[in-house]
Amino acid sequence: MLAKEIQLEVNKGAMLPLMEEFYTIQGEGFHTGTAAYFIRIGGCDVGCHWCDVKESWNAELHPPTKINQIVDNAAKYADTIVITGGEPLMWDMGLLTSSLKEKNLKVHIETSGAYPLSGTWDWICLSPKKNKLPTDTVYANADELKVIIYNKHDFIFAEEQAEKVNKKAKLFLQPEWSKKEEMTPLIVDYVMNNPKWRVSLQTHKYLNIP
Ligand SMILES: C[S@@+](CC[C@H](N)C(=O)[O-])C[C@H]1O[C@@H](n2cnc3c(N)ncnc32)[C@H](O)[C@@H]1O
Ligand SMILES: Nc1nc2[nH]cc(C(=O)O)c2c(=O)[nH]1
Ligand code: SF4
Numbered sequence: 127m128l129a130k131e132i133q134l135e136v137n138k139g140a141m142l143p144l145m146e147e148f149y150t151i152q153g154e155g156f157h158t159g160t161a162a163y164f165i166r167i168g169g170c171d172v173g174c175h176w177c178d179v180k181e182s183w184n185a186e187l188h189p190p191t192k193i194n195q196i197v198d199n200a201a202k203y204a205d206t207i208v209i210t211g212g213e214p215l216m217w218d219m220g221l222l223t224s225s226l227k228e229k230n231l232k233v234h235i236e237t238s239g240a241y242p243l244s245g246t247w248d249w250i251c252l253s254p255k256k257n258k259l260p261t262d263t264v265y266a267n268a269d270e271l272k273v274i275i276y277n278k279h280d281f282i283f284a285e286e287q288a289e290k291v292n293k294k295a296k297l298f299l300q301p302e303w304s305k306k307e308e309m310t311p312l313i314v315d316y317v318m319n320n321p322k323w324r325v326s327l328q329t330h331k332y333l334n335i336p
């Protein structure tokens with residue numbers, strides 16, 4: 127249990143459970159290949175069985191950290207900051223994103239969309255999950271829809287999600303990492319037959335970078 131004062135700071139988004147931060151190359155989706163500083167916020171209750179960062183799920187394992195400290199540090203590294211998790215939208219992203227934007231940084235989010243949108247974003251990557259579907263505010267504002275393909279049924283799920291997201295969103299299919307040998311060739315065929323979709327790979331894993 128957090129002390130009451132700290133809990134109040136977390137509730138208003140002035141402190142957030144920080145898991146890790148790292149400067150790397152965006153490995154996935156529309157901005158693949160571009161330098162970005164990643165901030166990973168702990169806490170997620172969506173429960174994807176193939177999640178590649180299960181250590182993030184329990185927010186209590188990650189120290190509540192003042193956003194000023196997070197922002198001052200991030201500004202040293204890059205012009206683009208990616209907020210990920212865990213599920214960042216479990217927390218109020220308002221103060222974090224406004225403080226980053228005050229420093230003229232571009233602010234991107236990686237989200238399942240399972241919670242209502244908070245914060246001001248330059249780019250929203252929505253990766254919807256069957257277990258806990260996105261909220262309307264995230265469908266309406268996503269710049270990118272990135273559906274993970276673990277099995278053949280996920281292509282049907284992807285089309286259902288493409289119907290729900292706003293029409294300006296770019297559409298991506300990304301193989302689940304442990305199934306990539308089986309699923310990547312299916313994704314390649316699918317995109318050639320349905321060219322509104324694009325392929326996204328977790329290129330940072332091929333590059334052996336964070
Ligand atoms: C770890 S999640 C954190 C952000 C948010 N909870 C979400 O799911 O979008 C970051 C991205 O990694 C993707 N991802 C997680 N595990 C994966 C895996 N095993 N293979 C491929 N993509 C994965 C997610 O779908 C998401 O797009
Ligand atoms: N390089 C790199 N690119 C990423 N794109 C989304 C990531 C994430 O975990 O949210 C991620 C990540 O963990 N590393
Ligand atoms: S929503 Fe994101 S962080 Fe949460 S379990 Fe799924 S992939 Fe992992």
Ligand SMILES: [Mg+2]
Pocket residue numbers: 178179
């Ligand atoms: Mg990752």
